[in-house]
Amino acid sequence: xxxxxxxxxxxxxxxxxxxxxxxxxxxxxxxxxxxxxxxxxxxxxxxxxxxxxxxxxxxxxxxxxxxxxxxxxxxxxxxxxxxxxxxxxxxxxxxxxxxxxxxxxxxxxxxxxxxxxxxxxxxxxxxxxxxxxxxxxxxxxxx
Numbered sequence: 001x002x003x004x005x006x007x008x009x010x011x012x013x014x015x016x017x018x019x020x021x022x023x024x025x026x027x028x029x030x031x032x033x034x035x036x037x038x039x040x041x042x043x044x045x046x047x048x049x050x051x052x053x054x055x056x057x058x059x060x061x062x063x064x065x066x067x068x069x070x071x072x073x074x075x076x077x078x079x080x081x082x083x084x085x086x087x088x089x090x091x092x093x094x095x096x097x098x099x100x101x102x103x104x105x106x107x108x109x110x111x112x113x114x115x116x117x118x119x120x121x122x123x124x125x126x127x128x129x130x131x132x133x134x135x136x137x138x139x140x141x142x143x
Contacts, residue, residue, distance in 0.1 A: 002072055002073055002076045002122050002123055002124075003021055003070060003071070003072055003076075003081075003119055003122045003123070003124070004020070004021055004022050004056060004071040004072060004073065004122065005018065005019065005020045005021065005022070005032075005070070005071040006018070006019045006068075006069070006070050006071075006115060006119070007019075007033060007036070007037070007067075007068075007069040007070075007071075008066055008067070008068055008069075008104055008111075009033075009037050009040075009041075009066070009067045009069060010065055010066060010067070010101050011041070011065050011067070013037045013038065013041055015033055015037070016066070016101060016104045016105060016108075017104055017108065017111050017112070017115075018033065019112065019115050019119075021119070021121060021122035022122070032054075035053065036051075036053055036056075036058055036069060036071070037067075037069070039051055039053060039058075040058065040060045040067060040069060041067065049061055049078075049082065050078050052074070053071075055074070056071040056072065056073075056074075057071070057072050057073070057074050057076060057078065058070070058071050058072075059072060059078050059081040059082055059085070060085075061082060061085045061086070061089075063089050063099075064100060065100065065101050066099075066100070066101055066104070068085045068088065068089065070084065070085060084118075084124055087118070087127060087129070088114070088115070088118065090129065091114055091118070091129045091132050091133065092111065092114065094129055094133060095110070095114070095133055095136060110136055113135070113136055114132055114133075114136065117131070117132045117135065117136075118132055
């Protein structure tokens, strides 16, 4: 299993979306999120986008006011995860039109749906933006 969790966090450190692919208690999730978010937000732009924390490798990237953090196994390819983050942002941009924190907050179910179309059981299964967005567009048309 490659991906363990995906977090979207604003610049103040508030989690806007969290998706876990391994079981953790709510207390463990809160503690993990707090530690990782503090560690990643404290880093400057000159430092690399990879952090090792506990038994995870955290790959993160900032787009506008949102940080996208992905926790992976230690043997996972960091550049592939950065590419996955970029694909996720491009897909959300295509649907929302320049995605921002408010899009995530007001359309949380669509953001989760996109992630579920892209990642299953910690593995990336879909990389085509059209294939990811087609079911969401069909749902939008039917409502």
